[in-house]
Amino acid sequence: MIPLSWYLVLSAALFSIGFYGVLSRKNSVAILMGLELMLNAVNVNIVAFWRFLAPENIAGQAFAVIVFAVAAAEVAVGLALVISIYRRQKTVAADEIDLMKW
Amino acid sequence: MTFWDDPIALIGQWIVDLMVQLNLPTNLIVFISTLVGVIVVASFGLIAVIFLIWLERKVAARFQDRLGPNRAGPYGLLQTLADIIKLITKEDITPAKADKIAFNIAPVLSVVAVLLIWAVIPFAPGWIGTDINVGVLYIAAVGSFGIVSVLMAGWSSNNKYALLGAFRAVAQLISYEVPMLITLLIPVLLARTMGMMGIVEAQSTWFVLLAPLPAFLFLLSSIAEIGRTPFDLLEAESEIVAGFHTEYTGMKFGLFFAGEFLHAFTVGVLTAIFFFGGWRGPFLDQLPWLGVFYLMAKALLGYFIVMWVRSTLPRIRIDHMLAFNWKFLTPLSLALLIVTAILDKAFEGSGSHTIALFAGNVLIFLVSLVALRQVSRRQQAARKPFKKRKVAKAPAAGKAS
Amino acid sequence: MTPIQGVFLITAAAILWSAYMVVTRDNLIHSALYLIITLFGVAVLFVLLEAGFLAVVQVLVYIGAIAILMIFAVMLTRGDVDKLEQVSIANSGFVAMISILFFSTLILLMGQWPAFSSTAPELEAGRDTVVELGTALVSPKGYVIPFEVASVLLLAALIGALYVARPQGKGK
Numbered sequence: 001m002i003p004l005s006w007y008l009v010l011s012a013a014l015f016s017i018g019f020y021g022v023l024s025r026k027n028s029v030a031i032l033m034g035l036e037l038m039l040n041a042v043n044v045n046i047v048a049f050w051r052f053l054a055p056e057n058i059a060g061q062a063f064a065v066i067v068f069a070v071a072a073a074e075v076a077v078g079l080a081l082v083i084s085i086y087r088r089q090k091t092v093a094a095d096e097i098d099l100m101k102w
Numbered sequence: 103m104t105f106w107d108d109p110i111a112l113i114g115q116w117i118v119d120l121m122v123q124l125n126l127p128t129n130l131i132v133f134i135s136t137l138v139g140v141i142v143v144a145s146f147g148l149i150a151v152i153f154l155i156w157l158e159r160k161v162a163a164r165f166q167d168r169l170g171p172n173r174a175g176p177y178g179l180l181q182t183l184a185d186i187i188k189l190i191t192k193e194d195i196t197p198a199k200a201d202k203i204a205f206n207i208a209p210v211l212s213v214v215a216v217l218l219i220w221a222v223i224p225f226a227p228g229w230i231g232t233d234i235n236v237g238v239l240y241i242a243a244v245g246s247f248g249i250v251s252v253l254m255a256g257w258s259s260n261n262k263y264a265l266l267g268a269f270r271a272v273a274q275l276i277s278y279e280v281p282m283l284i285t286l287l288i289p290v291l292l293a294r295t296m297g298m299m300g301i302v303e304a305q306s307t308w309f310v311l312l313a314p315l316p317a318f319l320f321l322l323s324s325i326a327e328i329g330r331t332p333f334d335l336l337e338a339e340s341e342i343v344a345g346f347h348t349e350y351t352g353m354k355f356g357l358f359f360a361g362e363f364l365h366a367f368t369v370g371v372l373t374a375i376f377f378f379g380g381w382r383g384p385f386l387d388q389l390p391w392l393g394v395f396y397l398m399a400k401a402l403l404g405y406f407i408v409m410w411v412r413s414t415l416p417r418i419r420i421d422h423m424l425a426f427n428w429k430f431l432t433p434l435s436l437a438l439l440i441v442t443a444i445l446d447k448a449f450e451g452s453g454s455h456t457i458a459l460f461a462g463n464v465l466i467f468l469v470s471l472v473a474l475r476q477v478s479r480r481q482q483a484a485r486k487p488f489k490k491r492k493v494a495k496a497p498a499a500g501k502a503s
Numbered sequence: 504m505t506p507i508q509g510v511f512l513i514t515a516a517a518i519l520w521s522a523y524m525v526v527t528r529d530n531l532i533h534s535a536l537y538l539i540i541t542l543f544g545v546a547v548l549f550v551l552l553e554a555g556f557l558a559v560v561q562v563l564v565y566i567g568a569i570a571i572l573m574i575f576a577v578m579l580t581r582g583d584v585d586k587l588e589q590v591s592i593a594n595s596g597f598v599a600m601i602s603i604l605f606f607s608t609l610i611l612l613m614g615q616w617p618a619f620s621s622t623a624p625e626l627e628a629g630r631d632t633v634v635e636l637g638t639a640l641v642s643p644k645g646y647v648i649p650f651e652v653a654s655v656l657l658l659a660a661l662i663g664a665l666y667v668a669r670p671q672g673k674g675k
Binding site for chain 3: 201242243244257
């Protein structure tokens with residue numbers, strides 16, 4: 001069968017790729033995509049731990065459901081902010097949105 | 103068991119025995135028998151499309167007081183085949199600078215999204231593709247593949263109008279998913295399970311008697327989901343050219359076309375399952391596979407209603423459509439969900455369960471009618487009166503030029 | 504190599520390849536489409552982990568809503584179509600080294616944990632995790648408080664997103 005290590009390595013790799021995406025992209029929407037990858041990796045991790053170590057306790061799946069809700073809320077507000085910034089500054093490059101610096 | 107008890111299980115057993123005789127490993131036998139099942143269910147859907155397109159053309163023609171196709175084959179039955187041959191032999195144009203991979207995948211994804219629904223449809227007691235315990239949510243989830251395919255089609259065509267059409271289409275599709283899902287929760291609530299077989303088995307009284315208004319709302323939002331008149335702004339020829347499939351020719355357009363008809367029929371099947379009892383009917387104890395015919399009859403009735411609505415009503419404008427959804431359908435379906443939940447728990451197990459739920463629905467229907475009346479009266483009063491303008495006068499009679 | 508292991512390996516390869524494509528493509532719509540493949544792969548993983556409800560919710564929420572929202576946001580915030588805008592930073596090699604270092608540190612630390620290579624215990628047949636999850640999410644001895652807080656969070660996000668993104672010019 002599939003040992004736990006395979007799932008953990010996969011979710012660590014997915015998290016690192018998302019991490020690279022967040023740090024190496026200028027476009028704000030691309031940064032949010034990297035963030036989504038990280039959230040998915042965390043979800044896979046939670047559910048893998050639930051299945052392998054404590055399947056009788058449904059807390060693992062409940063936690064994952066809450067993570068879904070939080071991720072959806074965060075993406076909605078984040079993209080609303082990005083669109084609002086685009087309307088004002090006509091750019092979404094993260095290094096050009098420095099309104100608070102003089 | 104004789105042949106007439108359960109023909110599918112008998113044929114399946116025969117195939118498995120054949121493979122055991124060939125000494126294949128067990129995993130491969132399971133895989134191949136599952137694959138045969140998948141091919142049968144998918145082919146049923148795809149072959150049904152051929153019949154459905156003919157049916158649609160005949161029925162639409164009769165509504166318009168004409169005959170419909172009657173040249174190609176007896177009663178025009180081979181018309182769809184002729185159309186398929188025509189579409190295959192048409193030139194397959196890909197626009198320059200179009201995104202080739204997305205352009206080619208979009209129609210396939212659109213048909214796949216509809217075929218995936220057929221995996222969880224219960225045809226008869228014991229005949230179902232796979233009885234997952236989250237069947238209802240699965241149906242909602244694969245609907246989102248169809249939405250992604252519309253967006254891919256519109257964007258990859260490299261055409262402003264296709265993109266605008268795709269935006270409008272996606273706005274309509276994701277908006278009408280909300281009342282559809284909420285009204286889908288009502289049969290789930292009444293059946294205490296999300297599995298499709300469980301919902302059909304719990305319908306000793308058909309759910310349309312317990313919840314008539316949600317059935318109507320489900321049909322309405324599903325008609326909007328499949329993009330049929332009166333909600334067919336997305337693809338009507340007089341509107342935004344042809345919407346998101348402007349640049350599709352030949353068989354790719356044929357795939358979109360076939361996918362839409364199959365989706366319309368699937369909506370009929372789903373309405374039959376959730377509200378009209380699915381495969382339930384007389385004589386099921388002796389011949390269980392009669393359920394297929396009952397389901398198909400009810401589904402064809404639902405499909406007829408969809409075609410009837412299509413041939414009768416005019417198109418709705420996109421802003422009216424979205425306002426109708428968010429300001430009327432969503433609050434109404436939420437109210438129905440709450441009232442159904444309360445009444446179902448209050449009258450659980452008592453004899454007047456059906457009457458109470460039916461009365462609750464009628465009450466909400468009357469309240470919403472009154473509310474609509476007030477709103478439309480207010481809108482009428484606020485409308486600006488028509489200013490009289492000068493009209494050109496016709497020349498006096500006898501003064502011929 | 505059992506078939507389930509083969510399925511897992513193919514899914515894992517698809518997830519990691521499309522995740523790499525998400526973070527390296529310059530064309531952001533391609534990025535979003537690869538993100539859809541990644542999200543679907545994660546849904547397949549949930550099915551392998553016997554969490555069928557989560558798999559369906561993943562497709563419904565992530566692919567059906569979040570990915571579409573991302574595609575809309577990319578299309579609405581494109582600058583001049585002719586001007587090539589920079590999507591990635593200049594020296595991303597340094598960042599690549601950092602994330603590889605991060606990944607190896609994680610694997611090293613996890614490898615020293617004794618239960619790292621444990622196998623899955625058998626779930627008793629006939630257990631309905633969906634019913635358990637539903638009961639847990641609304642029972643006072645369960646997780647009703649996080650559930651309600653998440654609902655309030657979603658309401659706040661709904662109102663906030665509507666307010667932030669509404670068209671300007673009304674109050675001028």
